Amino acid sequence: MDGRKQEILKSDLKNSKYFNKRVVYFILLVILFSVLVCFVPMIFDNNSNDVSLVDVTDNILLNNNLPLTDISGKTLDASNVRKEFLNEVAFSIKGIGNEEKAVRYEICLINEVTGEEINSNYVKIYLTDNDNKPFNFYNGNAVPVYQSLRISEGSADGKVIYSDIIKGKEIKKFKLRVWLSDAYILNETDRYFSAKIVVRKVS
Numbered sequence: 001m002d003g004r005k006q007e008i009l010k011s012d013l014k015n016s017k018y019f020n021k022r023v024v025y026f027i028l029l030v031i032l033f034s035v036l037v038c039f040v041p042m043i044f045d046n047n048s049n050d051v052s053l054v055d056v057t058d059n060i061l062l063n064n065n066l067p068l069t070d071i072s073g074k075t076l077d078a079s080n081v082r083k084e085f086l087n088e089v090a091f092s093i094k095g096i097g098n099e100e101k102a103v104r105y106e107i108c109l110i111n112e113v114t115g116e117e118i119n120s121n122y123v124k125i126y127l128t129d130n131d132n133k134p135f136n137f138y139n140g141n142a143v144p145v146y147q148s149l150r151i152s153e154g155s156a157d158g159k160v161i162y163s164d165i166i167k168g169k170e171i172k173k174f175k176l177r178v179w180l181s182d183a184y185i186l187n188e189t190d191r192y193f194s195a196k197i198v199v200r201k202v203s
Helices: 002-048 070-075
Strands: 050-054 060-063 086-096 102-111 123-129 158-167 171-180 192-201
Touching: 050 102, 050 192, 060 086, 060 171, 070 123, 070 171, 086 102, 086 158, 086 192, 123 158, 158 171, 171 192
Parallel strands: none
Antiparallel strands: 050 086, 060 192, 086 171, 102 158, 102 192, 123 171
């Protein structure tokens, strides 16, 4: 009789161990599932946001007839100067997607070849906000030239003029000014610098 009881106790103990293992496995699966449910959507939400360029009416077009000093290029009323001498383009970018999520972007200027080109070492690039306040890279004494800007990872022909983050439905406004450096030596051959503004999401 005692032997029978011992076998029953051993069987119950064995079943109890299996039961405990199943409970532990079940709890672990529930925890893992909860983590996936919480974090996977967050990852995809971040990647789903985007950015677009809006309110751009013109591309950049500059000729080599009137070099300007940096002071003149920054302060002249662009509406009173021919576009080929001082080209000012106002534009905006808009975040697309979740308002709580931010995406990194870069604004690029892509050079478009149009016959005889101006050497880009003499093309001044000046970027401000809508209130004419220059961004950090442009608030020094010397205005950068196109050639000195960082090459865009998305286009070998493009140079990055600005990079930042933007949230979904957020709108940012910019003004871009381009002029010919006063270090340029005038000649009889007409030359041009043509470029378009693009914006892209940075992964």
